[in-house]
Amino acid sequence: MPRMLDVSDDVxxxxxxxxxxxLLAGDNAPxxxxxxxxxxxxxxxxxxxxxxxxxxxxxxVLAFAHAGCLPSQVVRVTDEQLQGAVRQAGGVPExxxxxxxxxxxAVDARAAQAAPEQAVLGVTSxxxxxxxxxxxxxxxxxxxxxxxxxxxGPGDEFLPLLTEQGFQPVADLNQVPPVLHGWSVxxxxxQLHAVLQPGVGGGAPVAWWQAHRPLQATDGWRTAxxxxxxxxxxxxxxxxxxxxxxxDLLRGALDRAASNGVLVGAALxxxxx
Numbered sequence: 001m002p003r004m005l006d007v008s009d010d011v012x013x014x015x016x017x018x019x020x021x022x023l024l025a026g027d028n029a030p031x032x033x034x035x036x037x038x039x040x041x042x043x044x045x046x047x048x049x050x051x052x053x054x055x056x057x058x059x060x061v062l063a064f065a066h067a068g069c070l071p072s073q074v075v076r077v078t079d080e081q082l083q084g085a086v087r088q089a090g091g092v093p094e095x096x097x098x099x100x101x102x103x104x105x106a107v108d109a110r111a112a113q114a115a116p117e118q119a120v121l122g123v124t125s126x127x128x129x130x131x132x133x134x135x136x137x138x139x140x141x142x143x144x145x146x147x148x149x150x151x152x153g154p155g156d157e158f159l160p161l162l163t164e165q166g167f168q169p170v171a172d173l174n175q176v177p178p179v180l181h182g183w184s185v186x187x188x189x190x191q192l193h194a195v196l197q198p199g200v201g202g203g204a205p206v207a208w209w210q211a212h213r214p215l216q217a218t219d220g221w222r223t224a225x226x227x228x229x230x231x232x233x234x235x236x237x238x239x240x241x242x243x244x245x246x247x248d249l250l251r252g253a254l255d256r257a258a259s260n261g262v263l264v265g266a267a268l269x270x271x272x273x
Contacts, residue, residue, distance in 0.1 A: 003029040003044040008072035011053045014060070023051065029064075036063040036070070036188050054188065063188070069226050070270070075186065077193065120144070121209055125192060125221055126247045128232060128254070130176055136217075136225035137232040138185070138195070139250065140209065141241045158237050159264055165197065167264040170234065173254055177232060180266035183208075185231040187270060192217050195233065195268065225270055234265040 003026045012020040022028045026044075035042050036052055043049075048067035053060060053074045120143045128137040146158035163169070166180045182198035184205065191214035196205040217225070225231050236257045244250040257263040 004046070004048050005029055005044055005051055006048065006067060006072040007051050008074075010074045011051050011072055014053050014055065014074055015062070033064040036065045040066075042066050052188070075188065077188075122243065123209065123211075123215070124241075124244065124250060125215065125217065126250050127220060127224060128173065128247075128251060130173060134220070134224050135176065135228060135232050136221045136230075137234060138192070139241055139254065140195075140233065140235040142238050144238055146237075156237050158235070159262065162235055162264050167233075167235065167266045169261070170258050170263040170265040171261075172258050173251070177234075177265040177267055179230065180268055183233075183266065183268045185225075185233070185268045185270055187217065187222065187225060187231075189214070190217060190222065191215060229270050230267045231270060232265060233268050234263055236263050 003024065005024055007020045007023060015023075019028070029044050031043060031045055033042050033044065033049070034040070042064065044064065050065045050067050050070050050072040052063045052065050052070055052072065054063060054077055055074055056077055122141045122143060124139045124141075126137055126139070127134045129135075142158055145156035146161065147155065148157050148161070166183075168177055170177060182205075184196045186193040186196055192211060193214050194207045194210040197208040199206050234254060234257075236254075240257045240260070240262050241250075241253045244253050254263065
């Protein structure tokens with residue numbers, strides 16, 4: 001029985017025409033599935049469904065998502081992330097850090113680096129209320145000052161580097177920051193995997209930040225992210241936000257950073273590869 005599947009050109013190129021045609025014909029596609037993004041049930045025979053191919057260093061996993069949650073696409077991940085996602089899909093619990101104040105090592109693939117070691121970015125996820133509507137947000141704050149490559153001075157270039165990439169200064173949190181096209185947030189298997197930035201020369205997106213282990217997102221956070229098809233990212237220099245245990249305290253810290261002129265932000269499409 002034919003399935004209501006979308007197989008993108010990128011996915012077809014990876015799995016081959018024969019396998020893609022079998023999927024579309026219903027030979028190898030499941031009837032029911034759990035959406036790899038929102039983790040709620042779907043049915044390939046009754047609703048439009050996207051094929052999402054997770055490709056690791058040596059292995060690949062084909063997953064399915066509601067077409068309204070994710071487009072059909074190829075997602076490049078590490079083998080460790082891929083194995084963790086498979087374990088979770090199979091019912092084996094994956095112990096991920098709590099979504100609030102979860103630090104993970106990361107660097108800007110083209111620029112930001114702290115001396116003498118790689119920058120470590122603290123990432124906090126939470127819901128932010130703007131004009132009466134809840135928005136899924138992540139807040140990024142490094143644990144130390146960020147220097148440009150080759151610069152050994154004491155200055156902190158974290159915000160200038162981000163504004164050069166298109167992030168905008170946030171004076172207050174009464175309006176949603178503009179969308180930054182080319183960047184995206186990868187939410188897969190119900191977990192937060194990475195923040196992606198455009199590849200060099202128009203190539204495939206690369207990870208600007210990547211969780212050492214995927215971060216479990218709350219139901220409310222995933223609901224807001226899928227509703228708006230985007231995640232708000234706010235960033236501030238070291239010492240501006242701190243590790244806040246509650247969302248009301250996080251909001252207060254964001255407001256203070258904005259009033260002090262040390263907050264930038266953007267709306268990033270959800271897995272907008």
